[in-house]
Amino acid sequence: MTKVLFYIILDVMKIDKSLINTLREDPKEAESRSHRILLRGGFIKQLASGVHTYLPLGWRVILRISNIIREELDRIGGQEMLMPAIAPKEIWQESGRWDEYGDDMFRLKDRKGRDYCLCPTHEEIVADIARTTVRSYRDLPQIWYQIQTKFRDELRPRFGVIRSRQFIMKDSYSLDQDPAGLDHSFELHRQAYTRIFKRCGLDFEVVNASGGLMGAGESKEFIAIVDIGEAQVVSCNKCDYRANIEAAVGVGVTELFNDEALAEVHTPGKKTVIEVSDFLKVSRKNLIKSIFFTAPDKKSILILLRGDYDINENIIKNIFGFSYRAASSEEIIRFFGAEPGYIGPYGKEGFDIHADDLLKGTKGMITGANKNEYHIKGLNIDRDIKVNKYLNLRYVKQADHCPNCDGELNIKNGLELGHIFKLGTKYSISLNAAFLDEYGERKPIVMGSYGIGLERIMACACEQKGDDKGTAWPVSIAPYELYLLVLNPSENDVKELADKWNAELIANQFRVLLDDRDISAGIKFNDSELLGIPIRLIVSPKAVKQGRFEVLTRESGELLEIERNDVIKKCCQIREELYRKLNE
RNA sequence: CGGGGCGUGGCGCAGAUGGCUAGCGCACCAGCUUGGGGUGCUGGGGGUCGCCCGUUCAAAUCGGGUCGCCCCGACCA
Numbered sequence: 001m002t003k004v005l006f007y008i009i010l011d012v013m014k015i016d017k018s019l020i021n022t023l024r025e026d027p028k029e030a031e032s033r034s035h036r037i038l039l040r041g042g043f044i045k046q047l048a049s050g051v052h053t054y055l056p057l058g059w060r061v062i063l064r065i066s067n068i069i070r071e072e073l074d075r076i077g078g079q080e081m082l083m084p085a086i087a088p089k090e091i092w093q094e095s096g097r098w099d100e101y102g103d104d105m106f107r108l109k110d111r112k113g114r115d116y117c118l119c120p121t122h123e124e125i126v127a128d129i130a131r132t133t134v135r136s137y138r139d140l141p142q143i144w145y146q147i148q149t150k151f152r153d154e155l156r157p158r159f160g161v162i163r164s165r166q167f168i169m170k171d172s173y174s175l176d177q178d179p180a181g182l183d184h185s186f187e188l189h190r191q192a193y194t195r196i197f198k199r200c201g202l203d204f205e206v207v208n209a210s211g212g213l214m215g216a217g218e219s220k221e222f223i224a225i226v227d228i229g230e231a232q233v234v235s236c237n238k239c240d241y242r243a244n245i246e247a248a249v250g251v252g253v254t255e256l257f258n259d260e261a262l263a264e265v266h267t268p269g270k271k272t273v274i275e276v277s278d279f280l281k282v283s284r285k286n287l288i289k290s291i292f293f294t295a296p297d298k299k300s301i302l303i304l305l306r307g308d309y310d311i312n313e314n315i316i317k318n319i320f321g322f323s324y325r326a327a328s329s330e331e332i333i334r335f336f337g338a339e340p341g342y343i344g345p346y347g348k349e350g351f352d353i354h355a356d357d358l359l360k361g362t363k364g365m366i367t368g369a370n371k372n373e374y375h376i377k378g379l380n381i382d383r384d385i386k387v388n389k390y391l392n393l394r395y396v397k398q399a400d401h402c403p404n405c406d407g408e409l410n411i412k413n414g415l416e417l418g419h420i421f422k423l424g425t426k427y428s429i430s431l432n433a434a435f436l437d438e439y440g441e442r443k444p445i446v447m448g449s450y451g452i453g454l455e456r457i458m459a460c461a462c463e464q465k466g467d468d469k470g471t472a473w474p475v476s477i478a479p480y481e482l483y484l485l486v487l488n489p490s491e492n493d494v495k496e497l498a499d500k501w502n503a504e505l506i507a508n509q510f511r512v513l514l515d516d517r518d519i520s521a522g523i524k525f526n527d528s529e530l531l532g533i534p535i536r537l538i539v540s541p542k543a544v545k546q547g548r549f550e551v552l553t554r555e556s557g558e559l560l561e562i563e564r565n566d567v568i569k570k571c572c573q574i575r576e577e578l579y580r581k582l583n584e
Numbered sequence: 585c586g587g588g589g590c591g592u593g594g595c596g597c598a599g600a601u602g603g604c605u606a607g608c609g610c611a612c613c614a615g616c617u618u619g620g621g622g623u624g625c626u627g628g629g630g631g632u633c634g635c636c637c638g639u640u641c642a643a644a645u646c647g648g649g650u651c652g653c654c655c656c657g658a659c660c661a
Contacts (some may be wrong), residue, residue, distance in 0.1 A: 024610055024622065025596050029654050040595095049653065104660065120661075155585085155659055419661085451661090488619055522621035540620065548618095 004221070012506055013480070015515045015527075019056050022527050032228045034462035035160030037471045039528050043458075043479075050157025050165030052455075057531070060460050060479035062168065065200060066147050068476060069170045069452060072196045076188040078143040078172055083125045085149055089115035091124045095430045098301045100322075106151045106165075118151035123423065123449055126173040127431035130445055137177050137437045138530045140445070141185060145172030146453070159228055161455040162415065168455060174448035182422050182446045184426075189420045189450045193222050197417060200457050200472025201582050203464055204417060210247040210314045219421030222452075223414035226463040233414040234396050238407025248391055250400030250409050255285045257364035260378040262346075265366075268373045271341025273307040276375060280366065284308040288359065288367040288379065290344050291484055292332055292351070300335070302345055304355040304367075304387070309394035316393065336370045339429060344368035346376060355381070357390040415460055418452040462532075465555060470530030472555040475578035480513035482571060483533035485524050487540035489516035498539045504568050510575070528570040529554065535574055537567065553578070 013020075021042040028045075030036040038044045044057030054062055070080065073355040079307040086108075092098035092375060098117075099104075106118040109303070119125065126144060134140065150169045157164050174185030190206070197204045202224050221244055223233050234248035235241065243249070270276045277284045287307030294300045301320060305311050316324055329340055335350070344352050344367035359365075364378040381387060402408045428444040430436065437443050465472040475481055484507060486498045498516060505512050513533055515524050528536050536552040543549045548569050551560045555575055562570045 021594090021611090023595055027595070028590085028597095031655070046653090102660085152661075154661095156657095158655090416661095490619090520621080520623055522623085525621045527622095538620080542620070569610070 011511045012502060012514055015513060016517045020531075021055075021258065022515075022530055029279035030160065032159045032162070032459075032463070033466050033481075034162065034228075034341065034459035034471075037462045037530070037532075038160055038459065041470060041532075044161060046160070050154060050163070052161055052164060052166075058458065061473070061477055062454055062477075063452050064477045065066065065457050066168075066170070068199050069196055069454075072192045072199070073143070073145050073170070073172060076143065078192075080145055080147070082146050082148060083119075083129075085118050085119055085151070087125060089117070091128055091431075091521045091553075092117060095124050095127075095427055097124070099257060102418055104152050104154065106153050111151060120150055120152045121321065121449075121451070122148075122171055123173070123427045123447070124431060126175075127427040127445075127447070128268045128429070130175055131431060132434050134175060134433070134445060137435055140175055140177050140180050140435060142175040143172055143185060143188070144576050145170060145450075156231070160459065162228070162459050163230065164455070165451060170452040170454065172450045173453075174450070176446045176448075177435065178444065178446055179422075179424075180525045182424070182448050185448050186420060186422055188446070189580075190220065192417050192508050193420060193450075195453070197224075199582055200461065200477050201465070202417070202460055202582065205233060205242050205414070207235075207242040207244050207414075208247045209244045209293040209419060209421070210318065210420055217422035217424050219419060222418040222420075223416055224460045226320045226415050226460060227411055227413055229413035229415035229464065231354055231414045231416050233412050234409050235412065236402040236405065236407040236409055239402060239405040241402050241404045241409075245396060245411065246312065248396040248409070249403045250394075250396035250399055251403055252306075252309070252358045252394070252397075254358050254360065254362065255283075256362065259363040262376055262378045262380075262384060264369050264371075264374050265377050266373060266377045269340075270375075271339070276308060276366065278295070280375075280377075282366065282394045286364070286366055287476050288344070288365050289578050290368055292327040292335065292343065294327045294331055295321060295325070298323065300327070300351040302351050302353050303393060304353060304359055305344055305394055306356060306358050306362075307316045309356065309358070309397065310319045311393055312385070312395045315391070319391065336368075338368065338372050341519065342368040342372050342374060343370055344376065344379075345387075346370070347416070352388045353385060354389045354391055354393070355395045358394070359387075360390050415456060415463070416451070416453075417456050417460060420450040423447040423449050464531065469526070471532030473534060474582060475534045475554075475575060476582055478511075478532070478534050480511045480533050481535060481575055482510050482512050483511055483531070483536040484514045484516075485528055485536055485538045486514070486516040487521050487524070489518060491541050493544050494539055494541055497544055501537070501539065501568065505571065508568065508572055510571070534578055535571055537571060552564045 023040045026036050027039045030039050042055055045053045045055055089098055105120055108116050147170045151166055154165050176182045176185055204222050204224045207221050207223055209219045223231055232245035234243050234245050267276055270279045273284055273287050277287055284307040289305045289307055291311055293302045332340050348370055359381055363380040366375055367379055368377045396409055398411050402409055425444040425446055428447055433445045434442050435445055461474055462471040475566045484502055489495050502512055502514055518519055530553055534554050538550045547564045548561045551562050
């Protein structure tokens with residue numbers, strides 16, 4: 001059995017001496033299954049929106065998760081350290097993220113009025129360490145990691161511990177001399193993450209992702225498929241194509257309409273695609289949406305999209321730059337002389353037009369006339385407007401076609417557990433973290449950044465393994481492995497046997513939760529199920545008399561009656577089997 | 585930030601046409617009881633009704649403000 005580093009954990013806990021405090025009723029704020037179980041079971045306690053205490057039971061789960069992560073990161077050569085949770089403004093200004101991060105960053109001032117933040121992530125700090133400690137290509141590659149509290153002032157914390165403002169993250173950073181080295185470090189992380197989530201007993205998928213604010217390099221997410229997931233995963237029903245919807249590329253079908261002359265149509269009060277298509281009794285596919293983007297100091301762009309698709313703004317930002325935003329109503333009115341809903345590509349200049357590739361060659365389309373209460377019909381894209389580029393700019397829809405084969409794409413909800421990506425030289429250049437290569441040439445370090453949300457693993461286990469009664473921890477992350485449930489502990493022979501077995505189980509490296517409380521049986525049964533301890537052994541007067549003992553495996557529900565002399569051996573076997581299954 | 589909801593012992597809730605010691609269930613403490621699925625009984629402890637201001641002889645209850653929390657959406661590493 002693995003021991004947790006730095007912490008001494010008693011392998012037995014009497015439940016009535018512990019802080020374990022289960023609730024009979026669901027706390028009213030809990031909506032998701034994991035939130036309900038974690039609160040009711042006394043694993044966590046909320047202090048403020050998105051801020052939680054991990055009570056002893058929950059903390060044991062977190063510690064066991066961290067331990068698995070440590071083992072797997074150490075295995076790929078990671079070196080654990082601990083960086084500060086607060087950092088001065090200056091270092092964040094060097095990368096530009098003091099401004100880019102916006103309101104998601106918790107900020108504070110010290111007594112002298114100097115600005116600090118509570119770090120939402122640590123690329124800048126790593127680059128700062130690297131620029132003074134890494135000098136030569138001989139110092140590379142490196143993998144550094146920490147398990148640390150992160151702070152993000154989320155607009156809307158949700159689902160208890162799943163989207164919170166203070167959370168524990170394992171973040172690691174790779175430093176390499178060149179892109180090939182980065183590829184290798186990235187692959188090592190991909191393997192380590194796969195082992196970590198498997199060992200934690202979770203069902204997950206590895207999908208292509210988009211980098212967002214972190215940079216545009218390759219990135220993959222490890223996503224658990226659960227209903228409450230905030231991410232959407234696109235997957236092909238025929239091949240192994242998997243992508244976050246933010247990064248997914250679907251193949252759609254171009255729809256052709258009759259060519260006809262341009263004409264204005266009166267569309268009073270009809271602004272949205274649905275309103276206009278209903279009003280004119282045409283398919284949504286016959287409409288073109290026009291979305292106007294502006295950026296300071298850059299040429300504005302007008303994006304055209306077929307009416308039945310939504311725009312993926314990530315693509316706009318990745319292709320054209322992060323400073324682009326969808327224009328405000330005021331900007332639109334100023335530029336087009338019409339309200340949003342009535343604007344279009346025809347007859348206006350001063351911006352570039354980029355169109356979704358499903359619009360290529362389309363004729364007879366309907367779009368805004370740049371005049372309030374009017375649209376135009378009969379737009380022939382090649383004849384009437386000048387499109388700079390055709391690009392895939394849309395979100396995938398259910399049943400779009402796969403980019404890699406002839407399969408169909410499905411969309412499911414998922415929860416992001418981990419994310420790995422290739423940063424490249426973004427931070428090393430801006431923070432001047434460089435090394436001398438073997439020819440004496442100064443080069444920026446090539447970085448990668450890799451995160452795992454520890455609480456999300458805990459919550460996800462509850463979502464995936466739990467039921468109406470409570471959770472069913474995978475044995476590898478369970479706070480205790482065996483629930484020793486004692487009925488009528490006041491009877492001497494019962495108590496003696498329970499104590500004897502308790503000692504034997506501990507001798508066999510079991511983490512035992514001993515429930516010999518002098519309360520009614522039902523409470524103990526219900527608690528054992530709510531707390532989700534993998535194996536339950538019952539010692540009762542009846543069982544002592546008959547010499548046969550009940551052993552329940554929580555997750556499978558398998559119930560065994562075991563002869564007295566075989567009980568400890570059987571418990572060991574069940575535990576081994578549970579661990580074995582995780583490594584399959 | 586837009587929409588909706590909620591703040592009354594640790595948890596879940598009732599009380600709201602202003603009115604007299606603010607209730608119930610669970611949990612907690614003491615005792616008895618029961619003893620394989622939240623047992624029964626008795627006796628206890630615990631709440632300035634989120635906060636502020638106002639109206640009133642009188643405010644948990646009415647009015648205004650404010651803070652917090654939850655849900656839906658928008659936003660986003």
